Amino acid sequence: MRGVSGLAKWVCVVVVMGGSMGLRAQVPAAGQGEAAASNQAAAPVKLPSAPTTKVLAIGHLTAAAMAPGATRPVMPSEVRATVKLYLGGKIDQWYVRQDKPGVVFLMNVSSVEEAHALLEKLPLGVRGLMEFDLIPMGPLTPLSLLVKEPEGAKP
Structure with a gap:
């Protein structure tokens, strides 16, 4: 995954809470793998708006x-x-x-x-x-x- 648009740095987690869906992105700390990063606190990511299709x-x-x-x-x-x-x-x-x-x-x-x-x-x-x-x-x-x-x- 290293060469794919920086995906090695980002672990995206879709969180479903109370009937609504949000996205939280987590960045692994230096020297930690993706599994360790998924256990860290997540910061909200502002998503672009989407047109109604x-x-x-x-x-x-x-x-x-x-x-x-x-x-x-x-x-x-x-x-x-x-x-x-x-x-x-x-x-x-x-x-x-x-x-x-x-x-x-x-x-x-x-x-x-x-x-x-x-x-x-x-x-x-x-x-x-x-x-x-x-x-x-x-x-x-x-x-x-x-x-x-x-x-x-x-x-």
Whole structure:
């Protein structure tokens, strides 16, 4: 690992705490190996921001949808409209929820606002029968540490 962008000097540890992910980098002390360095205290590393490249849309039925027969007449037009978003490249992947009625879409959009605008135009959304939790996602920023040139390196 010595010749790979200074990776011999850095040991990166991804820490998952309280549902959030952070990155801590550890630098081995002089004369110590990587195993010893991993036991030392870690200093936080500021990661660059990442652009939103996808939005995870988690849909759930509203209380109005629970009324008997509320969704059945809307479903044919809902399916057609959803297929159009898929064929238009806005929905990359789609799944049905296993825990309760609803769907999960991985959307090819660059903002939560764009995802919201598309989803609220779907027939179930127009009728107030489905709502979405929208989660913006982007590239894994700790990877930027792997491609960063070491200080003093010549291109």
